[in-house]
Amino acid sequence: MSSNKVYVIGYGITKFGELYRQGPSSLAAQALTDAIVNSQVDKNQIQTAFFGSLVSSSNSQPSIGASCIRNCNLNIPITRIEAGNASGAAAFYQAYLSILSGVYECTAVIGVEKLSDYVQSGVIERILGSTIDYQWEYEMGATLTSLYAMLTKAHMKEFGTTLEQLASVPVKNHKNGVHNPQAQFRREIKIENFLKAKRISDPIGRFDPATYCDGAAVVILASSKYIEENSDISTQIPILGSGQASDSLALHHRDSLTTFSSSTKAATVAYIEAKLSPKDINFAEVHDSYPIGEILAIEDLGFFTKGEGNKATQEGLTELNAEISVNPSGGLKSRGDPFGATGVAQIVEIVEQMKGSTGQRQVSDNNYGLTQNVLGTGAMSYVNIFGKDEVKK
Amino acid sequence: MEPPKIWRERRERYLGIGNKCLDCNEKSFPRTDYCLKCSSKNIEEYKLSKTGKILQFTQVTQPAQEHIFYSPFIIGLIELDDGIQVTGQIVDYNYDDVKEGMKVRMTFRILSIDNEEGLIKYGYKFVPY
Structure with missing residues (x-):
């Protein structure tokens, strides 16, 4: 692997639970704003964002990133990554690669889910059906x-x-x-x-089982070069x-x-x-x-x-x-x-x-x-x- | 429920049809357009064994929306006599009486019914014998 390292330079996280007052993009925006403040970087230095989400929301807007970015008054390219229950880690991995590749120096990873809107019995089981073999496990009755x-x-x-x-x-x-x-x-x-x-x-x-709920978490990633140019950043945790x-x-x-x-x-x-x-x-x-x-x-x-x-x-x-x-x-x-x-x-x-x-x-x-x-x-x-x-x- | 999807999968779900490679003899289920092992397109339809045994099973008491009508039911991992494994419901039997290794035969049943449209999805389930 290249000598260029990737560092976590900031983070933000909302309370996890049944957050009925907040929608998915508001949760994501809250965690992203906290992470930007935490990382001490000028928000305009964040070049792109990767969103990890399985269903995002009940309002059928899978492109949750677009509304979140607007809520944070940012104008950057966004990518949504879906890998079921592991969507957050999948988004993190793509952000990591985007820096290792040399294309970006500073990116945000946003993991978000809003599940408390689904109050009807059996709906979450159907959503989770997409994380197992939908045709040959879920449709046969497996959960x-x-x-x-x-x-x-x-x-x-x-x-x-x-x-x-x-x-x-x-x-x-x-x-x-x-x-x-x-x-x-x-x-x-x-x-x-x-x-x-x-x-x-x-x-x-x-x-x-762990209980499904609402919440958002964000980390800001930066390259070695970015760290060298901004050595006063207080959080510098390398991904080994x-x-x-x-x-x-x-x-x-x-x-x-x-x-x-x-x-x-x-x-x-x-x-x-x-x-x-x-x-x-x-x-x-x-x-x-x-x-x-x-x-x-x-x-x-x-x-x-x-x-x-x-x-x-x-x-x-x-x-x-x-x-x-x-x-x-x-x-x-x-x-x-x-x-x-x-x-x-x-x-x-x-x-x-x-x-x-x-x-x-x-x-x-x-x-x-x-x-x-x-x-x-x-x-x-x-x-x-x-x-x-x-x-x- | 999507009628074209049900139609597309009818031979697999209704008849238990998979495919067999004529070059390397690999059997697979569900069907594919080429052999999963050697990528050959020289394949033919293959009918799954009608009988097998229970490898693992449990009870579903919190099913997804479309299966609530049948709740609680038994779901199991079945190894058919030809070695192919599938997931399916174990029916016409009490949960407490089901045992690992029990012999089962494939049976044709309703899998789910669409509440709004009334469409019925059929497929295989398993009965111990």
């Missing part, structure tokens, strides 16, 4: 939750994973999320509540490695139900580019939309051996400041999951942790952080690695 239920059962069968081990994922994430002011659910939930809850798609209980990979859309075309090979492949690309190994990573923001998602993630990303993510989580090895802090933000589970915003919110968390500004959820070793964002049941995965002190080397 994203039911496919994750089968992935959970496969892990339970192969590695003896228990419901208690699975429930320890959201228990831990809710514990972390208490200290995240942006999070939708800032309260701890006892393990008994997860275990006693009604099964919505056996063995997935009612409280297990970034990877994306795919797998078959339908579970029935997979060789294994106990791994997301897209995550493993994306991580391998990112580790090689960063010249790091999983052991070097101090903390990670991973896609815990269902408890099994985090267990698969910490195995597929190499933090734990395949089949041991279950025990590791139950034993507390992924808690804040344990062996590796996984989802210090509270993850999708506690923060809420506005699909397109999630991938960018994960990166915002990494940057805030590296700047030491996260208060009671601060990780003590904050040198190397990783994000993993997943589309559907692992049809696409995006992995990014950031390093705090790399800039000084």
